Structures are given as C-alpha cells and as structure tokens.
Amino acid sequence: MTEQTATRKSFRREGEDKRREDLIAATLACVAERGLAGATVREIALRADVTPGLIRYYFPTKDDLIGAAYRAVMDRMTVQAGAALENAPDDARARLSAFVTANLGQPIMDPNNLSLWAGFIALVHADPIMAAAHRDGYLGFRDELEILIREALLAAGRPAEPHHTRRHAIAINAIIDGLWLEGCLAGDMFAEGELAETGVSAIEAVLGISLQIEGGAV
Template sequence: MARAASTRESADFRRQSLIEATAACLAEHGAAGTSVRTICARAGVSPGLLRHYFDGIDDLIAVTYRDVTDRVSATLREAGEAAGPEPRARLIAFVTASFRPPIADPALLATWLAFWSLVKTRPAIAAIHGETYRGYREELEPLLAGCGLTIAQARPAAIALTALVDGLWLELSLDPSTFTPAEASAMAVRWVDSLLERPL
C-alpha cells in the first residue's frame, strides 16, 4: 500500500510539474511560442511523458487554465472568509484581494493573456473561461445580497463589479506606476459603497 501511495504521489508530482511548466511557458512565450518541446524542456521530462498524462498539448493547456483559475478562485474565497462574518467586510476582502499577490503578479498576467488569446479559437478554453467568470459572479452575488441587495439587483451588480475589478487588475498588472494596489482597492471600495447605497 505504501508503495502504491508513493507511486501515485510521484505521478501527481510529475503531472503538476507539467502544468506549472506550461503556465511558465505561456507567460514567457505566449500561446504561439508554447509547444510540447518548450514545455517538456522546462519541466525536464521527455515528450512521451506529456502524452502519458495528457491528450496532447491542447488538453494540457486547458488543464493548466483550469488549475490557474482554481488557484485564483481559492485565493479570493480565502480572503473573503478571513475577513470575518460581517457581510461588507467579506465583500471588500474578496474584491480587493485581486490587487495583491499572488493575483497581482506580472507572471500571472502574462499567463492569463495567453489564455485569453485562445478563447475565440479553442472551445475547451472558451468553456473554462465562461465557467470561471460565471463562478466569480456567483461568488459575488451572495456577498452582495448579504449587504442588502435583492437577488435581482445582485446579478447586474456582480457583472459590473467583475468588469471593474478586471479593469483595475489589468491596468495595475500592465503598469504599476499608473496607481498603487492601495489606490486600486480604495477605488473599488468607493464604487462598492456607492453601489450598495444606490443599486443598479
């Protein structure tokens, strides 16, 4: 049993190493420059190992996108939960976590841009993209409802807030000299407070 568990852990490690190598290659080379060769060279494995764990490079890129989005979602969720029981505090913590590491990270931006470039041409990436943004809004809606918005008000508010956070995160990641993470958070907080006073 111990040997089987060790083998499984080793397989999981190798699989995760390929996922992390793919994210790094996408950040460094973009989607067009990411290949089986570059990924395997980065991971230090043979191309055959990639095909052992994944159904080719398209499958690996899709799995990598899901892995990255899952980690981002977990970070946001943990930030909200750590803020305590007060609804507004949880909402603010969830929103402003996007402006701090590990989410506010140039390497993550580069990887994310590579994924975005594939949304219109890769159905699997498009599906994950849709699930991710729907999931983010579905996390926001009960937080907004907890602050007094009705269900009907929470949906458009979540859509607008998602767009605001994405825009601030993108600009902050592209050019940190434009404004600071603290300023991004302050802008988001002011917008949230205005929204809660006068829902869309």
C-alpha cells in the same frame, strides 16, 4: 560526476499527480517567461526536467496540457480569493471588501496571470470547448460575488432583490476585472493599494453603502 558519459538519461518514477502538477508548473513558467507561444512541448519538458514524450503520456495532446494549466491558474486565483474570505471578519461588508482587495493585490493581480488569461481568451473565440470552460469560470466568480453583494446589502439594511443584485454583480464584476487588468498591465503606474482602494470606493458608490465598519476616511 553523476556518471553522465553519453548514456541514457537517468530518471525516477513519480506519482501521476506529482507529474501532472510539475508539467503544469513548467507550462506556467514557460508562459510567464516567453508568453503562450513560448510554451512549446520541448521547452516545457526541458523545464520539467523530462523528455517531451512524457508529456504525451499524461496529456493526450498539447492543448489538453494548456487547458489544464489554464484551469489550474483560475482555480488558484479562486482559492486565493477564497482564502481572503476565511481570514475576514464576520461582517458581510468587510468580507466583500476583503474579497475585492484580495483580487486587486498580489498574488492575483500579476502580469503572469494576465498573460496566460489573455492567451486563453484569444483561444476561446475559436474553440467552443474552451469557451464553455471559460463561461463556467466566469459565472462561478459572478455568482460568488453576487452572494457577497447580497449579504452586504442586507447587513446594511438595504433591500436585495435578485433583479438588483444581478445588475450589481455585473457592474462590480466589471470593476474588479477592469482594475485587475489595469493593475496587471501597468502596475507600476499606481501606488501600493491604490487600485484596491479605488475598487472598494467605486463599489461602495455603486451599492450606495459603506463597506468600512469603523472609522477611516475612504
């Protein structure tokens, strides 16, 4: 009924930002469904209800689009974890706990996120630019973590020398990454919240402090 006789596709102009977001969203949908290899220019365009040529109008090359999608996912995860902090109590230990729990639960711990992340990590190896982008993200995350760790230690009346907080950040970052990985790959093997609990417990052990202010056995 939309007078589709055999004519040219009708279209609406959209703002640049809107288009970019839509194309990135379509890319992520493709990756989620069929993996990075399934994210072809044609498939992405189809998903975004747009013709392939338009992609090139907004992204010089397909790799640029993929890169933008990667950054979008990482940013989204960072924002989501950050949101958990804003809703957290003032206590530094509770904040660290909330941060960890957020990273080890929905929507961050999600197979789709892992799929895109892994596809990127595989690329990083052969692409210095991507490698740098990734390193920045990694260091950013670890720095944020180190601050939380430092404050938690101080709140517990423990010393927090840089030399130690660095080590702790490395170890705790590993715990979060490792559990995130396990959860993404085989979430069904764990009870609801089990990985978050495991993570918090392990981190408490590493830091030698409790992250729970009031009651409740670990």
